[in-house]
Amino acid sequence: MVKYWKIPRLIPAEAPSQRNRLKKNTNHKDTTMRAKRITLQIIYILFLALWAYAAFSKIFEYEIFKYQLGKSPLLAPVNGIMAIMIPFIELVIVAMLLFDKTKKRGLQASALLLTIFTVYLIGILSFSKDIPCSCGGLLSTLTWTQHVFLNISFIVMAVFGLIFEKKDPQKNFTGKTGIA
Numbered sequence: 001m002v003k004y005w006k007i008p009r010l011i012p013a014e015a016p017s018q019r020n021r022l023k024k025n026t027n028h029k030d031t032t033m034r035a036k037r038i039t040l041q042i043i044y045i046l047f048l049a050l051w052a053y054a055a056f057s058k059i060f061e062y063e064i065f066k067y068q069l070g071k072s073p074l075l076a077p078v079n080g081i082m083a084i085m086i087p088f089i090e091l092v093i094v095a096m097l098l099f100d101k102t103k104k105r106g107l108q109a110s111a112l113l114l115t116i117f118t119v120y121l122i123g124i125l126s127f128s129k130d131i132p133c134s135c136g137g138l139l140s141t142l143t144w145t146q147h148v149f150l151n152i153s154f155i156v157m158a159v160f161g162l163i164f165e166k167k168d169p170q171k172n173f174t175g176k177t178g179i180a
């Protein structure tokens with residue numbers, strides 16, 4: 001019988017504790033990425049709900065919406081066109097948020113539109129305290145302060161979503177094409 005000699009290792013083997021630590025770091029990164037992806041999906045769903053609800057409530061109550069826009073000192077001259085354009089833009093954003101290829105642009109458009117609404121709202125409140133809310137539905141029951149805070153909260157969510165979207169190395173985590 002031939003005896004085999006044990007050849008000494010030239011490269012030291014990793015200690016079991018090092019392997020476990022590397023495995024834990026990988027698991028932590030995977031968990032963090034998974035949490036970011038889930039958070040991003042929640043952000044997309046919240047924006048879809050916000051814009052769809054806002055657009056359809058304005059469409060279903062079109063005459064009221066148009067009348068309320070007409071009471072705004074800045075929008076009175078163009079209330080007819082704005083009553084059509086605002087829900088249309090909101091529905092375009094909804095469509096953008098539905099598809100993987102345009103989700104990021106939809107989030108950017110959401111942040112931009114909410115910023116415009118918030119600046120307009122703060123500007124209008126600086127000149128007059130008696131402006132009716134033209135948002136429609138449940139959103140019209142908010143006070144002006146609550147409305148501003150809601151808008152700012154959604155702007156912050158959009159910014160976080162864009163940060164998460166930028167840092168995600170796997171751009172298309174919901175699938176290669178189609179609806180998310």
